[in-house]
Amino acid sequence: LFNTLSPDGKEVELQSFIERLHVAGLMDQRDKRLKVMKKIIAEVGGRGKCFYGVKLDIHGFARLVDLDKNLMLRALVNNLVIPNFGDFIQKVNYSFELQQSNIAGQIPEDPCPLDKINEDSWAVAVCTIDGQRCFFGDHNTQFCLKGQVKPFLIGFALKKLGIEYVEKFVGHF
Structure with a gap:
């Protein structure tokens, strides 16, 4: 080397x-x-x-x-999980810029410990399993993942535990 x-x-x-x-x-x-x-x-x-x-x-x-x-x-030797990280960053930045003006959707009503955050904050952060990192926008601003994480957690639980088991705790699908 x-x-x-x-x-x-x-x-x-x-x-x-x-x-x-x-x-x-x-x-x-x-x-x-x-x-x-x-x-x-x-x-x-x-x-x-x-x-x-x-x-x-x-x-x-x-x-x-x-x-x-x-x-x-x-x-x-350019053999990390994302080999051409510069190209990847350009694509992520393009998506970030494209969605930055997207203000569709609503802020959840349920209280969150960080509910005083500016609702116009917008960031994207990526960290691969190799530790490759890139950040765009307000990435230093703390925020609550509560509502954003629910779909991922439910999907993960469904895959690992099955619909019958998860349905007992989450409700209905």
Whole structure:
């Protein structure tokens, strides 16, 4: 893997390594799995956010990759659950923009602990099983999933437990 990323077989550019992970959908600030990696990057690259010119020898590269070899390898060879994450982000963003002006529907009447949220808030967030993440809109705004989750929970219960069992607790279908 080192030789794949190193044109001369001696060093890998830290900025290029970080960009490859970012393009793969990793390197989100909230990803706790990468906390140690970010600490090592800060040690190797200094305090700045720009690492152009900073080079990693094979030992520095191994320090970063060894933290999660499987994830790093799959990310660097474009083999995560969503291989072309940039294309995926464009499609999600297109859908986000397309639906942003859709104000159809009603806000549920039942009380929710977060019912003081601006009803015009709109966000889309995606996190894959590999930890690839993207966010659009008001993604930092807290909200209540109560009504939105019911169809998924009922569907999941139906699949796992069957209609006869679920019907006893939910009502009728």
